[in-house]
Amino acid sequence: MLKKSNKYLIVAILIGMVFHGTSIFFTLETTYDALIHLFFADHYANNWFEPWNYKWYTGFSIMSYPPLVHQAIAFLSMLGGMKFGLFCVALISILLFITGVYRFSLLITANKTVAGYASILAVFSSSFVETLHLFGQLPSIIGISILMHALPEIYSWLKTGRYYHLLSSLSLIAVTVCSHHVTSFFGMVFFIFPLIGMTIMDTSKDKVGSIKLVTFKIFFNTFLSLFKRILGFGLLFVTVILGSILPYWINSKNNPITQVPIPHGSRDNFLEITSSGLVFFLIPWGILLILLPYLFYRYYSKRYLFFGLSFTLLTILGTGGTTPIPKFILGDTAFNILTLDRFTLWASIMALPLFGEFAYRFVEGDLKTLMQSTFGAIYHRAIGGILAGLFIFMTIFSMSLGYFRPSQPQKIKMLPIVNFLNQDQHDQWRYLTLGFGDQMAWLSAQTNALTVDGNYHSARRLPELTTRAIERLENSKFKGVEGIGSLQQFLTVPKKYNLKYIFSNDKFYDPILYFCGWQRLRQLENGVQVWERLNIPPISSILPKEEVAKWQKILWGIVPFLMIIIAFVFNVQLPWLRALKGKAKGAPEYLSFKSNHASFPKGILRLSHIWSISLALTVFYGLYAFYLQNDSQRTPENVVLAYYDAIDVKAFEKAYRLIDPNRELSIAQYMLEISVTDGLLSSYAKLEDIKTSIAKKNDSVATAKVTTQWITPLEKIKKIDYKSLLKHKGKWYVQPEALDTDLPPDQLYSDNSTTYYNQGRRRITSEQTLHEDVLKQPVLEILSSKLVKYDNHYAIVGEIQNIDNAPADVVLKGTLYNDNDTKLASYDAKYHMKHKLMPKEVSSFRIDFEGIAWSQTKDSIPKTFNPDEFTPVSFNEQPTKFNLQAAGNVSVFDLYKKVTLSAIDIGRTAIKGTLYNSGIEEVTIPQILITYYDENKTMLWVDHLFLKEGIRQQRKQYFKYDLLENNAIRIINSDMSNCFVNGLPNKDIANKIVHNRIENHTNSQLQKIEHSNYSFIKIEINNYIGNPN
């Protein structure tokens, strides 16, 4: 194509391939998207023509994402594995991007040197670096690169009307749309429309001889003369977009995205949420921000006018929620679905040709002359140094952002998990990962087992997921109470999804797993903890799927590669053959529209100076404000904030430095004190919000009222602390908290207890478990149960006893019916019961019916999730009957029962008491179950309290429980005829074992309380042990 090799382009390609080609091996796998693409690729590698994927979200159609990049990875993986494919495609994308920028720049500037400059700058452009190395958006990069390759061809077609160019451009557009659909239709608006404008402008110029003479009339006439070509191209363009990924459009029409939008950083107000501003505005723009005056000046010159408009629009749209304009332009729906960072990416790419032009003029053109003549050579060099320095800084900064602020957990070795799933038919159940980040996609690619979760949120199908703004269950802790709320619905009713195994890479989730009735199985060699739930049936061997027509499957499987071949023939092979035959091809038309770089306008230079100085001032002011806010000991508020932040991220050394030095507390002592505190708050809480008000203050002493909100896996905790603060040598310090001084009387304790072991399959065989190795399900007895209404919600409360001789894991499932025996809701017992019962042990229980429990999920889910809020039911569907299914399975874990109630003080509104841990395990999270009775000792309600602190061995812990308010509880039905144990009628099976039960045996031991609605309570204790010995 080129008569003479462009040395700048060659340099750009060489540097680009070496720079990006080596670094992708360290960055790509930790990006947000790369592993998701790998998962899709794995699907194609195994079933090229089958669009249904069972592995995620209980099945979804991969026709919901354009296939080309995934198919390319899958194709290459046949040579050297999935990751080989991924890296090859990444290398190709780098090559395509650099050459694409070159061709686009050549089209815009008509100057090979300038285009060469632009291609070199493109290699290091921070937006490209970010998109590739931080986001891993390969389809997006390939899409925009191919689009840039297509632009010169479109121009040539419009200008010359040669059909060759039309076909060539359409073939490239087809490849674009097959790799990224969004790029192609927004590319049409933002790149192709202005290009058409520019072409008309150029043609008009040809007519009248000078761009200055082009008037609107001439422009309009030219437009009419070119109208046929434009229209022809437009129609074919639309046909290509629709045709090449037709199954995608059909799928989108059939499965419209009806989910709650997921918040995305690019829609934030960048001034408020500065981290989003950094990632989605500052980094992609980078040094281009300084050049904005020049970019606007150039793009608003007559020839580029339409690019100028497009560039302005992209710039504005890229600002996300900072101004209301993007929302106004896009409309609510599009604003909430699109991620707006792509606009900034496109704007920065659109700026590249002019960036190249600027660099050219600065380094060897008229700008150099102007600056040297105005300010002198030294100044010019200094500015050059500063600009180059900033440019390099931005590149290194974006490149290493993933290193300093890891977006992903540490790389997890997947092999032990893959092996676990393959062993012993564990893949017959669904699994869930917790705390894996985007690596869950890589696990899914490697195993045949299915998960309820997934990593492509547009394809979510379960209402539990689509009605909440969480993208994955996997990282639900980052989504606050709503995320945890969604997760716990899956954990409470796992049977519905055949969910049996959970791989937890984050101990944060451990308490919620325990209290939802899960048990620890073992820790794999990569440190991942496996949790299991008993009484879950395996997945049925035939799963539902949405079938699509055969022609769609064939189209989907063949068209993308066919398009590549066609594009290859038009854009590489034919020019190559022509070159071999020695037929010289005329220079492309756009090369004749060179810009005049003779004299750089002084006004722009001045404006750029003013702009740069104001930009620099803003940056310095921002840094200063940041310093003031973060100087941890300047004000009492700052020291409190810094102290809590340090505690939250477990930076105890930093916290120690904020402690009053007069206290003579050594760091060793402080660390020791920290190490013995365990519990919900100190081990499993994430600080969400902190408000400090300084209550009393003189110049050296202050008391701060610190109101903190903590997200824990179990509940949201609001805590009010009073902190004493002291000023010492101009710095504020925090007073340390007093330590519990309690000393147990003995040094060495001994304890006897019965331990259990269930060996499962006695013979080592891959066959199904022999019937004689299956333990009998422990017999349970439902002692009482009733359907009650409390405030606006319904619950089943009661008591259950393990009447067998083996410890039991108890699963309780309640179902509500109306008068017509129509099933209304079904849910399992969650926190309000002891899930593990020793022989003859009793537990009170309460089954709540939450969100997804109701048959009509859509109407009933509240807008905001609150763990203590429940869904009211519509009035004509009152639950009146209930069915209760209890299932026992022998459990050998979590049988620690040694926490006792050692003191209690009954108040009118609250109960204060002391728990004493009489055993030899440290209890991390004690839970108290409080059962309420009326004056006839009839059970009415069950409530719970999680203690925020743990209890060490042989020590006490104090608690305060606020009694329920005066809300009347109405018993709706206490008919126990529909209670079943292990599938058998409760009454029959109980009578067989305990034929002469002493009814209400321990009623004499209920605690009397002073309350208008309740007369007695019963207190039971359940314990979660974080680190069993």
Add this chain to the structure above:
Amino acid sequence: MAIKHTYLSLLILLFLSSTTIVDTPNEIKCITTQKTFEAGEFIELLFSTTQNTFPGLYCSHTYGSTIITPIFKNNVLYYEIPSNIGNKAGIIHWKLLESPLYGQFTITPKTNVTTLETYIGPPSIAAGGSDFSMMVVIPTDALDNPLKDGTQVNIKHQFLSSEENNEILTEHLISYKNIYSKKETGRILITSECLNEHSKEYDINVLAAIPTNFSISAKRHHVYADGNQVTTFVTSILKDEFDNVVNDGTFVDFFITNEVGNILKTNGSTIKGIATATMIHPDHKSRWTIKAFVNGMAESNVITLDYTQVITDFDVAVSKDNNMLIIGPLQSFMKQMIPDGLQVTLSIYKENIHIYTSTKGSRLGFAHFNLKDLALKKGNYNFNIKTAGLEKTLQFTKL
């Protein structure tokens, strides 16, 4: 198609004529007279024919239906029944196509046993004689056919010193026996035998039935309410009504009613029938009434324990610089300093309005409250201090 038409017309013909087969002109005759075969045997149906047609033989049995093509030799059609049909015991219906002939024959299982398919459950039952486990034995031949009804199966089981043999005849292809528990706990070993074929060993665990009433006792190092030492409660050996020690792990609840009628709770699980529970001593004079329960099944006697007050009085002082409130010495029954960790609660009132409460554990017999940290405003305050069931108030003036 021709066959289909013939077949259909034949069916219509059959349907229309209610006459017997004998009346129709008959060139094909079944010459096999044997009506029962043993499974696995070579089975062939022979038909003599005068015609030159070779109709298929339609066979129907429990595994499904099939059509067998004949071999024609010397005017005889040989239909060989394939082994997948011939190996399975049961009745086989046949029908010769293009002819009105039909009939049936029986395949009987072999007469010798190869395997005893055995099921037993539940694997554990309760002692006392009313609970039972069922043993099901299905003697089968080499081809997996259950032996014919009436085959004798011996189910033998051993429990303690007794060994029993039961002779059972199979009925509806299976034989079963309900094995009832005795009064004692232990393990029942079971085996079965049929025609000299012996099964492997199976077992049933007989576990104790529900517990009966028991007694409890308490043990402590001293009688003082020091809030530090531990009292241990022990049950007698828990047994069921047949004098069997209950299973290990049986959960026993201990309810402690204190002097004001509040209920404290501890628990224990049995080992060799004995449940042990512990409770920390109260920190003030108390009378505990203790009763243990196995909920709904058994309960203990009631025992009473008295705890003597150890701290009779304590001092409250403010340090010279007014910065520290010092409580103590807190002395125990021999004037020793109370063990660390006794709870001391300070409540501050200003003009009878509660403004602050803090709780601290004692250390070396003293509890310290830092008043400087509280940054109290100038004025008069009432300090209320509670510990070990005692209460004191102090006037404090902040200058």
